[in-house]
Amino acid sequence: MIRTHRMDVDVDGSPRAYGPDGFKTLDVPQDAHSQRRPNAPIVGYMTDHGKPVVQGPSDPAPGYYVSQTTFEDDSLPERDPRRYVDATKINYVVLGDEARRRGARIGDFVAVYSKLHRACVFGIVADAGNPSGDEGSLHLLQSLGYGFHDGRNESVEESDIFVRFYPRSNPDDVFFRQQSKLDAFARKQGISCDFSDVAASKKTLKR
Template identity: 50%
Template sequence: MAREAKRWLLTAVALGMVLGTASDGVGEEYKPPRKVPGIRPCPRFAGPSRRVMDHGREAIEMVTKMNVDVDGAPNAYGPPGKKALDIAEHSLSPADAEHPGAVVGYMTEYEGGPPTVQKPGDPYPGYYVSQTDFADKDNPRMEDPRRYVDATKINYLVQGRVARKAGVVMGDYATVYSCRTGKSAFAIVADSGNERGDEGSLALVQALGYPIKDGIDQSVDDPEIVIHYFPKSNPGKTFFKTQAALDEAAAKLGLRK
C-alpha cells in the first residue's frame, strides 16, 4: 500500500556510519564498511542505488527508511467498530500515483464501489479483503484473503521505481538489514504503489527488530534499512504461505542474510 505513515521517531543515535564507495558498475563485491561490534554500518554512496555482487550474485543495493505496509493481512482493514491493523485513509493511493485517491489496500465490489467483505469461513469474517499485487497463482478465488501475501506473516517489500527500473519483478527475493538493530531477514517483493520503495510488511519490520504493532502511525523514520534486491530470482512465481518456507527457498538459492 502506498501512503506516508505518521512517523515513529527513533532515537537519533549514529551507529558508526561511514562513507562507502559509489559504484554504477556490476562486478564490485559487496563489502560492508568497518564493523562496530554486532552492527554492520549502513553504506553510503552516490545516487539512489548501486549494483553490487553479493556472494557471487548480482544485486541492487538501496538504503532507505521504511514505512509499514499491512496489505494482504486478513485483518488489515475493516468497517468502523472492528479493530484493524490500519485505517481506511491509508488504503488510498497517494497524490503522486497514476490514480490518486483510488482504493488500493483492499478489494471493492466494482471500481468505486463498496468493499468486498470476508464471509464465514474466511479468516476474519466482516473485515475487508485486503490484496497484494503478488498472489497465489494456484488459488483462483479472487475474494479469498489467503490468495494474497499476509503482511503479518511474510517479510515483503513494496516495489519502487529503483527496483522496477533494475528489472525487479513481483515475487523476486531480497535480503534486508537494519543498521540500527543489526538484524537481517529474507524477503520477497510482493506489492507496489510506492514509487520511493520505502515500504515493507509489518512482519518484515518486526523481523528487523522494531517494536511496531500496526500500520497506523509507526514507521522507521531514518534511512537505516539496507536492501539487496535480486532481479528475476523467482521466475516460477513461488508463493509462500509461511516465512519458514521463504527462508528455506532463499537459502537453497544461495542467498545469505
C-alpha cells in the same frame, strides 16, 4: 542495493488489515489508498462497484475487508483472502521505481538489513503502488527488531534499512504462507544475508 529514506509499515494482505467502523483493524481506511492519498484509488483492499468486498463466514476474518497484495496465489479465487501475501506472517517489501529500473520484479527475493539492529532477514517483493518503495510488511519490520504492532502512523523514519534485490530469483512465482519455508527457499537460491560492508561503513551510502 538500495538504502531506504524511511520505511513505512505495510499491512496489506493481512485478513485483519481493514474493516468497517468498530472493527479492530491494523490500519486506517485512508491508508488503503494509493500512496496514502485520500482521493487516490483504493489499492489496499478489494472493492466491487466502489464498495469493499467483505470476508464471509468461512474466511480467516469474517466481516473484515479482503485486503490485497500485488503478488498473488493464482490457484485461489480473487475474493479469497488467502490468495494474498499476509503482512503479519511474511517479510515483504514494496517495489519502487528505482528497484524496478534495476530489474527487480514482483515475486523476487530480497535480503533486508537494519543497521540499527544489525539484523538481516529474507523476504520477497510482494506489493507495489508506492514509487519510493519505502514500505515493508509488518512482519518484516518486526523481524528486524522494530517494536511495531500495526500500520497506524508507524514507520522507521531514519535511513536505516538496506534492501538487496535479486532480479529473476523466483521465476516460477513460488508463493509462501510461512516465513520458515521462504527462508529455506531463499538459502537454496543463494540469497545472501552478508551485509558486513554496510555494518562496517560509517558513511552514508547513496541510493
